[in-house]
Amino acid sequence: MTSTDTVRGYDVIVIGGGAPGLHCAETLAEGGARVAVVERELVGGTSAYWGCVPSKTLLRPGDALAAVRNVPGAAEAVNGTPLDARAALAWRDFMVTAYDDHGPARWIREAGVDVLRGHGRLAGPRTVDVDGARYRAGHVVVATGSDPAVPEVRGLRELPGIWTNREVTALTELPGRLVVLGAGPVGVELSQALARLGTAVVLVDRGDRVLPGEPRPLSEAVGSALLGDGVELRLRRAATSARIDGAEYVLGLADGTAARGDRILVATGRRPRVARIGLETVGIQARPRGIPVDERMSCGDGLWAIGDVTGLWPFTHAGQYQARVAAANILGRHRTADYAAMPRVVFSDPQAAAVGETTGEFTATVPLSGVARTATYTRAYEAHPGFVTLVSDGRRLIGAYAVGPDAVEWLQQATLAIRARVPLPVLLDVVQPFPTFSEALFQALRDLEAQLTSA
């Protein structure tokens, strides 16, 4: 144990070097604080190596090919050759920098942040141990993230070789058949990515639709796209047992049937990483969802928590937003988190995006097939499942959701409108360029206006 007179001190120590932890540390260093980030594995965390980046990279080849196949003139330039899975996996390796974190580690050091390699744990107020070395800090930010949650299904936890997001995003060989348990964002995105790369996928969920947390029309559009890619949907079926039969994984389902594959991917949510980080030494009791924080991201005196470990909004962009809120407060500028306009996005093809409320006093839905951009974009426009729905309280937008090409990008207009509380007449006065999918927003606003006039 290091004696107190040799203990190193920082203004702030961030435990966990995922995207939110790094962003917090960088913002604090920019603000003049002496900062260290503790990381026991790879600087960059889940998003960079086993989450957002590899999953979006694995989706992209299928996206691009499907888009080309729907465009007369371009479709003729591609023959029937399937996607080259080896090239796609090589691109994934490039995007995850072959699981080497020298680049991000150098970048954060150049931002003025010390990187302390090892397992960090609180050892009392304003004290952090890193593999036995003791450090003191004015503030400690807990940003330890989350692990995959494997549900209590008979035999599942003991089964050797089950996949979670780590194994599937890092796969080196495509399985012939894959059983995916859980049709949330992880299950949906990776089912489509692998199906398009050549795997036969069975997607199982106890809910009656994919993405059960989102509005039904959005789930239905994404579900039918998955069916179109050959994904077999087994909905309304909870998993009840799991076993290996020879070389085959067998997932028993509540209706007495079974799903069989060369692999099982468990995509049934996340649980906060709160074990062995010394929360008890500072009097914090984590809840099942995570560390409770106030709107400033504070969880105690000189103690803060951000990212997945809070269990609030398990997205990289949400954790980074919380990082800015915590950093501002630590630097003495009062700031509170506002989640009224938190974007929720699924990078399936078509993309699905939502923000804010999903129901309200007034709603207006416009199909994308009625927007000129769609006809120039794809020959499949008549059958296009795309749409946008706006939700209003009669004065402003309070929510929006959409399915369609690049929906994740153009629905951001609604995010801005909700966050900035823009009055509906001002939104109606916004010019949308022609021909863009954004024109659907204008049409939906006009529909809202008509409803309000006749109300």
Ligand SMILES: Cc1cc2nc3c(=O)[nH]c(=O)nc-3n(C[C@H](O)[C@H](O)[C@H](O)COP(=O)(O)OP(=O)(O)OC[C@H]3O[C@@H](n4cnc5c(N)ncnc54)[C@H](O)[C@@H]3O)c2cc1C
């Ligand atoms: C397959 C998949 C796809 C996703 N896609 C998206 C997406 O497209 N968009 C999006 O916004 N979100 C996406 N997410 C969610 C996103 O990855 C997470 O919300 C984000 O990574 C959370 O960041 P975090 O820093 O809280 O946790 P993490 O990224 O897990 O970082 C925590 C870090 O802390 C380290 N650590 C933990 N405990 C200790 C300790 N005691 N000492 C030292 N270090 C420690 C870990 O090694 C890790 O590096 C996806 C998630 C998955 C699984």
Ligand SMILES: NC(=O)c1ccc[n+]([C@@H]2O[C@H](COP(=O)([O-])OP(=O)(O)OC[C@H]3O[C@@H](n4cnc5c(N)ncnc54)[C@H](O)[C@@H]3O)[C@@H](O)[C@H]2O)c1
């Ligand atoms: N594009 C993105 O932003 C993105 C992408 C991937 C993941 N993420 C985030 O990562 C987190 C984890 O995602 P996820 O998809 O693993 O979790 P999730 O909680 O969103 O979905 C889990 C799904 O598993 C199902 N399920 C759970 N137990 C089951 C059982 N025993 N039998 C059958 N079905 C069962 C649930 O009904 C649910 O549909 C999410 O919060 C998500 O927002 C975000």
